[in-house]
Amino acid sequence: MIDFNYNTRARRAQLFEGETGAEDFAAARKRGEKYALTLSPVEAWLVVHGLRDCVNKDAFTHFTGELFIHASRYQSPTIFQAVYRFAASVDAELAAKIPYVSELNRAWSGGIVGRVELDGQYEPDSKKFTSYWHERGMVGWRFANARAFDVRVPCRGNVGFWRLDGDLCARVDALLKELPAAEKTVVRKNRTTQKAAVAKSTCKDNLQVAVAPKSKRVGKTAMRAEYAKLAKKVKR
Numbered sequence: 505m506i507d508f509n510y511n512t513r514a515r516r517a518q519l520f521e522g523e524t525g526a527e528d529f530a531a532a533r534k535r536g537e538k539y540a541l542t543l544s545p546v547e548a549w550l551v552v553h554g555l556r557d558c559v560n561k562d563a564f565t566h567f568t569g570e571l572f573i574h575a576s577r578y579q580s581p582t583i584f585q586a587v588y589r590f591a592a593s594v595d596a597e598l599a600a601k602i603p604y605v606s607e608l609n610r611a612w613s614g615g616i617v618g619r620v621e622l623d624g625q626y627e628p629d630s631k632k633f634t635s636y637w638h639e640r641g642m643v644g645w646r647f648a649n650a651r652a653f654d655v656r657v658p659c660r661g662n663v664g665f666w667r668l669d670g671d672l673c674a675r676v677d678a679l680l681k682e683l684p685a686a687e688k689t690v691v692r693k694n695r696t697t698q699k700a701a702v703a704k705s706t707c708k709d710n711l712q713v714a715v716a717p718k719s720k721r722v723g724k725t726a727m728r729a730e731y732a733k734l735a736k737k738v739k740r
Contacts, residue, residue, distance in 0.1 A: 519665055525566035533569075538668040538676065540572040540616060542661035545608040546587050548575035552618025554650040555591075555598055558635050560642035564625055565665075571622045571647075572668065572676065574661040577614040579605050594636045615656035616676060620647040653679065 520529040532539075543551065543559065550556035552573050584605050592599035603612065626634040626644030638644035657675050668676065 519561075519563050520566040521563045529566045529568075532667075536673075538570070538572065538673050539567065539665060540574045540661070540668055541665055542574045542576055542663065544583050544587075545575040545579040545613040546584050546602060548573050548617055549603065549608065549612060550587070550591070551620060551647060552650050552652040553601075555601070556637050557648070558626060558637050558644040558646045560637075560639045561645055562642060564643050565622075565645070567665075568622055568624075570619060572616050572619045574659070575608075575613050575615060575617050575656070576661055579608045579613055581605055584608070612656070614660075615658040616653070616672075617656045618650065618652040620651070621649045622646070623648045653683075655679065 519525070520532075541559070547556065547559070551559070588599055588602060591602060622645055624646040626638045626646060628641050628643055630638075630640075634644055635646070657672070657679060659672055659675075
């Protein structure tokens with residue numbers, strides 16, 4: 505599975521990697537800093553709903569714990585089709601839940617849309633089963649306890665991994681305080697199948713998700729035709 509948002513070597517200083525990474529991360533936590541990861545809207549949607557349990561990076565990190573998920577401003581139809589095809593190959597029901605490109609661009613892009621916990625990493629050359637979303641040869645940042653916000657926090661993101669400034673931290677904290685504990689979307693991963701079991705949540709129910717209409721045709725040809733038409737509508 506190709507990841508479209510892995511960091512370049514020039515930005516590794518932000519990853520808390522290397523010999524001083526652990527010390528830098530501990531100092532950042534003491535300062536109360538919060539961090540976010542920018543993904544394409546479709547990938548962000550899958551992550552915060554617990555349907556994707558890792559992203560692929562080119563370096564290990566000492567970062568653990570709370571990580572906010574930011575959806576980029578625009579959803580590329582090309583990336584959307586690639587992610588959709590892979591999701592369909594893993595689970596057809598999973599792919600049917602993904603919103604259309606128009607819905608992602610209208611109500612899901614350009615802001616912080618949820619949070620997860622980065623609780624571990626998959627080895628690049630692991631011979632054991634890790635996750636359907638883990639690409640061999642890449643470091644898999646493993647997520648747990650995903651939570652989707654019913655209201656996104658509009659803001660500009662950055663390439664890959666970045667720190668939230670003071671004003672944005674305040675806006676995010678205000679949103680978290682308004683959400684009752686009963687409305688949390690908690691995902692507990694099944695370590696055998698890596699499929700997420702999502703608890704009942706009013707947050708997820710409040711999201712207006714456009715579900716792809718069922719078609720008698722099946723296979724990649726039908727999917728390409730359907731989403732090619734959708735891509736043309738988005739360009740208009």
